[in-house]
Amino acid sequence: MSTEFLEILGAFLREELTSERSNVLIDNMISNIIGFEGSLQASISGEILLKGLQNISPICHSKLLHYRNHHHFSTFDIIDSIICGGLPLEVFKKKLEPYESLSPCCFVFQINEFVYTCSTCSKSAGMCMCRECFLNSNHEGHETREYKNSHNGGMCDCGNPVVFEEKGFCKKHRSNSQNVKKVPPDLVATANYIIPRLLLRLIILARQGLLEKENSCELLIKYFQKLCSFSEVMLSTLANAMMSEDFYSEMKTFCEKNETELWHTCEISYEDNLSKMESPALNAIDPNVQLPCKIAHKTFLDEILFWAVKHCLPCEIIKWLLSMLSNSQFKIKFSVSLLSNYGIIVQILMNMKKVEPFQESMSNVILPFTFDEKFATDLVENKSFLDMVVGALAYIIGCSLETCRLTPNPANTNDYHFVVNSKVIRNDCYMMSASDLFFLFKHKSVIKKFFEKKSLLETYVDSMLKMTGMNVYDECAVNENHEIQSFLNLEKITVLPMVNLINSTESNKDYFTTMLEVCCEALTKFTVNVYNGNKVLHDKVSFNLPLHRVFSIFLSITIENFNYSLSNLTVSPDFYKKIIYEPLKIWAIISEVKSKMWVRSGSPIVYQINGYHNPKFHHLLIDPDIYILQLGAILLDTQWYILQLFDFFSIKKFFQLSVDARNQRLSPANESDMLFGALMLLGVILTNRTRLGMEASHVIKLELLTMLSYTDTTHSLLMDPLKLPQLNEDLELDKEKLLQEIADSNNSLPQSGYNMRQVLYAPKKSAWLEIFDPIHSYLRSASEKNYKSSILRFSKFAHSEGLSSSNDFWPPFRPYVPPMKQYQQLENFFASKAFHAIIFIVFYKFVNGRDSVNADSLGIALHFLSLCLDTVHGTETQISPTNIGNPVQDYDYIDWFPSNNILINSIHEINEVVTNTSKISSKCSEEPEVAINSFSKMSTASVDSTAKLDAICVSI
Numbered sequence: 001m002s003t004e005f006l007e008i009l010g011a012f013l014r015e016e017l018t019s020e021r022s023n024v025l026i027d028n029m030i031s032n033i034i035g036f037e038g039s040l041q042a043s044i045s046g047e048i049l050l051k052g053l054q055n056i057s058p059i060c061h062s063k064l065l066h067y068r069n070h071h072h073f074s075t076f077d078i079i080d081s082i083i084c085g086g087l088p089l090e091v092f093k094k095k096l097e098p099y100e101s102l103s104p105c106c107f108v109f110q111i112n113e114f115v116y117t118c119s120t121c122s123k124s125a126g127m128c129m130c131r132e133c134f135l136n137s138n139h140e141g142h143e144t145r146e147y148k149n150s151h152n153g154g155m156c157d158c159g160n161p162v163v164f165e166e167k168g169f170c171k172k173h174r175s176n177s178q179n180v181k182k183v184p185p186d187l188v189a190t191a192n193y194i195i196p197r198l199l200l201r202l203i204i205l206a207r208q209g210l211l212e213k214e215n216s217c218e219l220l221i222k223y224f225q226k227l228c229s230f231s232e233v234m235l236s237t238l239a240n241a242m243m244s245e246d247f248y249s250e251m252k253t254f255c256e257k258n259e260t261e262l263w264h265t266c267e268i269s270y271e272d273n274l275s276k277m278e279s280p281a282l283n284a285i286d287p288n289v290q291l292p293c294k295i296a297h298k299t300f301l302d303e304i305l306f307w308a309v310k311h312c313l314p315c316e317i318i319k320w321l322l323s324m325l326s327n328s329q330f331k332i333k334f335s336v337s338l339l340s341n342y343g344i345i346v347q348i349l350m351n352m353k354k355v356e357p358f359q360e361s362m363s364n365v366i367l368p369f370t371f372d373e374k375f376a377t378d379l380v381e382n383k384s385f386l387d388m389v390v391g392a393l394a395y396i397i398g399c400s401l402e403t404c405r406l407t408p409n410p411a412n413t414n415d416y417h418f419v420v421n422s423k424v425i426r427n428d429c430y431m432m433s434a435s436d437l438f439f440l441f442k443h444k445s446v447i448k449k450f451f452e453k454k455s456l457l458e459t460y461v462d463s464m465l466k467m468t469g470m471n472v473y474d475e476c477a478v479n480e481n482h483e484i485q486s487f488l489n490l491e492k493i494t495v496l497p498m499v500n501l502i503n504s505t506e507s508n509k510d511y512f513t514t515m516l517e518v519c520c521e522a523l524t525k526f527t528v529n530v531y532n533g534n535k536v537l538h539d540k541v542s543f544n545l546p547l548h549r550v551f552s553i554f555l556s557i558t559i560e561n562f563n564y565s566l567s568n569l570t571v572s573p574d575f576y577k578k579i580i581y582e583p584l585k586i587w588a589i590i591s592e593v594k595s596k597m598w599v600r601s602g603s604p605i606v607y608q609i610n611g612y613h614n615p616k617f618h619h620l621l622i623d624p625d626i627y628i629l630q631l632g633a634i635l636l637d638t639q640w641y642i643l644q645l646f647d648f649f650s651i652k653k654f655f656q657l658s659v660d661a662r663n664q665r666l667s668p669a670n671e672s673d674m675l676f677g678a679l680m681l682l683g684v685i686l687t688n689r690t691r692l693g694m695e696a697s698h699v700i701k702l703e704l705l706t707m708l709s710y711t712d713t714t715h716s717l718l719m720d721p722l723k724l725p726q727l728n729e730d731l732e733l734d735k736e737k738l739l740q741e742i743a744d745s746n747n748s749l750p751q752s753g754y755n756m757r758q759v760l761y762a763p764k765k766s767a768w769l770e771i772f773d774p775i776h777s778y779l780r781s782a783s784e785k786n787y788k789s790s791i792l793r794f795s796k797f798a799h800s801e802g803l804s805s806s807n808d809f810w811p812p813f814r815p816y817v818p819p820m821k822q823y824q825q826l827e828n829f830f831a832s833k834a835f836h837a838i839i840f841i842v843f844y845k846f847v848n849g850r851d852s853v854n855a856d857s858l859g860i861a862l863h864f865l866s867l868c869l870d871t872v873h874g875t876e877t878q879i880s881p882t883n884i885g886n887p888v889q890d891y892d893y894i895d896w897f898p899s900n901n902i903l904i905n906s907i908h909e910i911n912e913v914v915t916n917t918s919k920i921s922s923k924c925s926e927e928p929e930v931a932i933n934s935f936s937k938m939s940t941a942s943v944d945s946t947a948k949l950d951a952i953c954v955s956i
Contacts, residue, residue, distance in 0.1 A: 076223055079198075083191045089230075096233045099183045103232055103326035104159035105133050105173055108319040108364075109149045119143040121168030129170075133158035136170040154364065155322055162372050188237045195241045198223070199300045200251040206307040207266035207273075211314070221316050228323045235323075239330035242301040277310060277344050295340060301330075302337050309341045312348065313361035325368055335369045339383050346392045349429040350399065362432050370439035377445040386440060386449055390460050392433040397466050405472040406542060406582075408535040417529040419470035434497070441501040450501070451511045457518055461547070465522045468547040469530065469582075472540050473589065473605055498550045499620065502557055512558040513568075519551040520571055527578035538648060541585040543612055545625070548579060552624035555631075556691045559822050566635065566822070580632040580644070583625040586612070588648040591677025594784045595670045613782035615707065615721035622779065626684060627691045634825045639834035639893050642682075649678040654852060655841050656890050657913050671852040679842075679860045683775045683813075686829060686867065693820030698771075700738050705763055705771050706780050708743055709790035712760040715739075742767040768797050774811035813863040816870035830871040831900040837893035839864050868902035887912040 084092035107130040109115055116134040117127060120142035129137070133156055134144075157164045159173030166174070198220060205217050227234045241247050255263040274295055297303040308317045325331045345362060370376050379385035402421040420430075437460075440446045450456055526547065558564040590609055592598055598605050612621055632641055646652045650665050651674050666674060690699055700722065707713055707721075722735055743761040763772070772794060774787075781787040791811055798804045819826050829835055842861040846853040888895045890913055897905040 076219070079194060079223075082194055083234075085190060093231055096183075096187070096231045098181050099187075100232045103173070103235075103328075105130060105156040105170075106323050106326040107133070107156040108322045109154040109156070110315075110319075111149055113149050115147055115149050115154065117145045118168055119145075121165040123163050123165065127157050127163045128154060129158050129168075130156035133170040133173065136172065137168055139168060142168075155325075155368065159326070162374075183233055183236075188233065191234065191237045192241065195227075195238055196244075196247040196251055196300070199241060199247075199304070200255070203300065203303050203307070204255075204262070204266055206304070207269045209269065211307055211311055218316060221320050225316075225320045225323060228320070232326075236327055239324055239327045242304070242324075243299055243330060243333045245298045248297075248299045248303075273310060277306075277347070295344070299333070299337075301333060302340070305334070305337050305341060306344075309344055309348065312352075313365065315361070318361050318365060322364065322368070331368070331375070335375070335379060336383060338365065338369075339379070339385060339388060342388050342392065346396060346433070349432060350396060352429070366432075366436055367439065370436055373443040373445065376440055376443055380440070380446050380449050386446060387453075387456060389433050389436045389440065390456055390463075393430055393437070394459050394463050396430045396433070397463050401466065404469045404530065404542075405474070406469045406530050406537060406540055408532065408537060417469060417526060418466060420467055438497045441497045447501055447511070451508075451514060454514065454518070457514065461518045461522050461550075464547045464550060465526060468526060468545055469542045470544045472542045473608065474540050498553055502553065509558070509562045509564075512554055512562065513564075515554050516551070516558060516569065519547065519554065520569060520575070522547055523551055523579055524572065524575060527575070531578055531581065536581050538585065538588075538650075541589045542582065543586060543608055543621075545582050545586075548582060548628060549620065549624035551579075552627045552691075556624075556627055560693075560820070563822075566631070576632055576635050577640075580629055580636075580641075581648075583628050584645060584648040586625065587677070587681050588650070588674075591649060591674050591681075592670075594677065595673035597670060610782045613780065615703075615780070618703070618721070618780065623690050626688055626779070629681075629685050630688070630692065630823070630826065633685050633829055634823060638829055638832035642834050642838060643891070645682065646678055649674045649681075651675050651678055651852075654845070655838055657841070657844075657915060668851045672854050672857070675842075675852050676854065676857045676860070679857055679864075680775065680778050683860055683863065684779050686826065686864075687773075687775055687814065687817070688779065689817055689819060692823045692826070694817075697733055697738060700733065700735060701742050701767075701771055702773065702776060703780075704739055705742050705767050706773075706777050706790075708761060708763045708767075709772060709777055709793060710781070710786045711789065711793075712746070712762045714760060718761060742771060763797075765797075765801065768794060772812060773814045775813065810859045810862065813860075813866070816867050827871050830868045830902070831873070833895075833897045833900065833905070834893040835864070836868065836902055836905045837896050839868070840896075865902070872901060872903060887914045889913070890915040 080089060087095070109128075109130070114131045116129040116131065118129070118139050121127070121139065137158070158168075158170050202217065202220050205211060205220075211217055224238060227238050252263075277295070295306065297306060304317070305321070308314065308321070321334065325334065368375075369379060376385070397420050400421045401418040404417040404419045407417050441450070555564075555569075559566070589598075589605070590612075593605055593609055614621075643652060643655075646655060651671060654671065654675060694702075703721070704718055707718055718739065719735065739761070742764055744764055745759045746762050772790075774791060774794075777790040778787045781790070794812060795804075795809070798809075818824070839861050842853055842857060846858050846861075888910060896910055897908055899905055899908075
């Protein structure tokens with residue numbers, strides 16, 4: 001060791017320590033070092049320097065505890081020199097190289113830093129690399145991407161074999177475990193002495209409330225970051241010091257003896273903060289599982305993480321701690337310490353006004369543990385992580401309840417349905433736990449634990465029950481825009497985890513049937529409390545139906561995969577009647593908004609509908625709702641079902657034949673729009689096969705073509721919706737190939753701000769003719785504009801191909817496609833007298849000049865007639881006109897016709913219909929609505945309309 005270094009060391013230790021004894025001890029230390037060596041040398045062993053430092057241990061402690069000039073670079077230079085034993089940094093670093101082992105990079109990205117991805121090498125969609133690792137690795141010919149990080153957070157995965165192929169590792173992080181030597185104790189002796197004292201300095205500053213105020217805190221943290229990046233050996237040394245209970249206890253004991261006044265003040269502050277930050281009890285799920293409620297710190301890591309959580313995870317501290325996760329032992333200890341603070345984190349989230357930055361930091365902290373299946377499973381099995389997450393979600397929701405506005409005012413307050421209140425909606429403070437659940441449900445081993453503990457399943461479903469029916473819309477009330485994003489977030493954190501759960505679940509029928517039983521119990525509770533006394537509030541609607549949708553998703557998959565039958569479900573007779581109410585309300589409101597009946601409520605309802613129709617979430621929102629309505633069509637009485645649907649759309653009176661059957665709520669224009677909306681919804685229910693047996697490849701083609709039917713679209717807009725997990729997703733399907741089969745690339749679209757162009761795709765001729773479905777286009781369109789655009793584009797295509805010379809023709813409705821055998825009962829709908837009656841009434845009122853029946857409504861009614869003909873069963877070779885002499889009651893459609901065969905009913909003549917006010921007879925020609933005859937013997941009140949209708953019927 002050089003004399004210069006010893007002089008610097010002596011000056012550092014003497015500064016601000018003026019007592020005579022201190023100077024003597026320092027001089028003795030230097031003399032001891034020199035005397036021990038016998039002569040000055042170029043370097044000195046760590047062991048010898050450590051002995052010298054131990055001679056003045058109290059002074060070193062005092063210096064590192066009280067030194068207020070840590071912002072001087074010379075201070076940390078001297079600490080570097082002590083750790084390196086007087087060697088230059090680069091020389092010491094080279095000396096450590098033989099002891100370096102493979103570890104992931106774990107570089108933490110800051111905002112606007114370059115991030116790199118390689119689809120060729122990645123095992124997971126979330127894989128990324130830092131700039132240094134990417135430039136030092138070989139990705140020639142690979143599919144790579146460079147972009148700037150939009151926020152703080154995210155880690156480099158180079159060296160992590162869980163998410164990254166080893167061939168893509170950089171030179172630094174490639175495996176060299178066979179050549180790694182054990183680190184000699186002498187090499188890190190001084191580091192083991194200095195580092196705990198620096199950590200002690202950090203927690204004293206934290207106890208003094210200076211963690212985010214004191215400049216020395218920031219520089220200490222940056223110095224720790226420097227040690228982590230300096231060498232894997234130094235990172236391990238720092239990690240060991242942070243994890244060591246002995247070091248923590250030794251430092252506290254020393255302070256109690258030598259820094260009594262300072263330590264006493266810090267202890268008071270520490271205990272006070274501990275009492276204020278106690279974790280809420282999250283162990284209500286299973287009394288046998290003891291989750292941490294009281295905090296006990298045993299290491300520097302425990303306490304540092306506690307202060308970091310209290311201060312809402314300062315960016316630099318999180319960056320430092322995450323950079324140490326490459327050490328496997330530290331990762332385990334860190335996860336355990338983090339989970340001990342999970343309840344505190346939940347409490348902080350509930351009390352914060354703005355949770356986004358904190359939740360973003362928490363996501364970055366927890367993701368490394370939930371992403372790795374082996375690690376996540378260990379936390380679930382040994383640390384009850386799954387119980388903790390589900391318990392936290394239930395705790396947040398249970399503390400934030402209000403009466404659901406879907407519920408009429410009951411006599412008994414116990415009959416109310418309670419939902420999450422607006423504060424939780426606004427702050428999204430439940431998203432952290434739900435996000436953790438989302439990633440945990442990607443792992444099959446975790447799914448197994450989830451289903452094996454029914455109490456856990458019931459707690460989670462109960463949380464979904466309390467989210468069902470929140471954020472109610474009222475035509476007379478103005479809702480806030482923030483609720484729209486909350487709606488999408490809610491679906492992502494309730495239904496999307498279920499999709500992960502389904503895709504990760506092995507073919508175990510018991511798992512699915514158990515989930516269905518629990519969902520049925522919760523849904524029954526919902527229907528009893530919301531529709532007490534069978535009252536349904538038609539003017540109030542909630543788009544938040546996670547429980548309905550989870551039940552729908554599980555039932556459809558169970559029937560498809562396990563040959564399950566609807567009759568296997570043990571539910572009350574009214575169960576299916578009541579679960580269709582809320583989806584029916586949603587679609588009625590959508591039609592009302594399209595008819596401009598919600599103008600007074602402002603734009604939020606429009607944003608809500610746009611969110612509901614977001615292409616990324618069709619399979620989580622629209623499709624489950626439609627499936628529930630299809631169950632109703634299969635299992636319920638057809639006449640009751642049809643009249644209920646029309647009642648929600650406020651057009652039930654339209655299907656009366658009374659002379660004064662005029663709609664008091666709707667104007668003629670609104671009635672026309674609502675009639676079309678109701679008929680189109682009925683068309684969706686009867687013809688949509690997304691959940692009733694359609695092949696996965698055809699589903700993807702249909703979705704892509706529907707987006708293309710509105711307008712020519714870029715590749716990214718077409719493919720982005722397919723990136724989220726899909727139900728029963730076939731990973732072998734080549735979506736790019738399917739796109740090429742239905743679309744051609746043509747023009748290119750310039751990107752603003754870039755000297756680049758994006759290719760646009762347009763439908764192929766074969767796709768228009770073989771796949772395009774106007775009903776599906778209506779289903780996916782949030783506005784009338786999109787649907788009309790798709791029909792207009794098809795019209796232009798038909799003209800260009802010479803398929804039509806007319807400017808006014810019916811949409812190209814698809815031929816009937818049978819559902820899978822478990823849903824064959826749906827065909828009974830087409831053989832229903834009630835269904836035949838509503839087709840007849842639409843024709844009748846169109847011919848008799850009712851303004852509400854426009855060409856669009858007539859077109860879908862004619863499509864219904866075609867579907868009835870396609871599903872006719874029977875061997876009748878001769879069909880003769882029939883006549884029923886007795887009068888029939890209005891609305892009692894089951895008595896109107898003699899048969900379930902559309903061919904027989906189409907030539908049947910009804911002599912007289914009895915209404916509430918009068919009798920309608922085919923002989924009373926004075927009445928405005930006169931003849932209630934057969935499909936083929938309608939009144940000639942409108943000759944042109946009748947001729948057009950006759951021509952179409954002949955073509956059918």
